[in-house]
Amino acid sequence: MKTKQSSSTNSIFSAAVATISVLVFPALFDWPWTRSDFIVMGVIVFVFSLALDLVFKKAGKYKVAGGIAIVLLFVWLWAELAVGLFTNWGS
Numbered sequence: 729m730k731t732k733q734s735s736s737t738n739s740i741f742s743a744a745v746a747t748i749s750v751l752v753f754p755a756l757f758d759w760p761w762t763r764s765d766f767i768v769m770g771v772i773v774f775v776f777s778l779a780l781d782l783v784f785k786k787a788g789k790y791k792v793a794g795g796i797a798i799v800l801l802f803v804w805l806w807a808e809l810a811v812g813l814f815t816n817w818g819s
Contacts, residue, residue: 743774
């Protein structure tokens with residue numbers, strides 16, 4: 729029987745692995761990112777990974793809609809921070 733403690737620890741571990749996996753590519757391919765770029769992207773990926781995990785565990789019949797909403801929010805935030813699509817956050 730899984731306890732609540734092991735389930736949350738497993739979720740945090742999975743989010744950390746996803747974050748590291750995503751950040752390996754810019755590091756390996758020498759993208760012109762600063763340390764703060766890596767930190768911000770790491771925080772964003774980690775938080776959105778935890779949010780996806782929460783939606784998939786708790787959303788019931790709205791899992792797909794919740795997952796799509798979280799992915800769209802992630803893409804919007806990433807675009808805003810990268811190039812300032814609608815605002816000047818990335819500029």
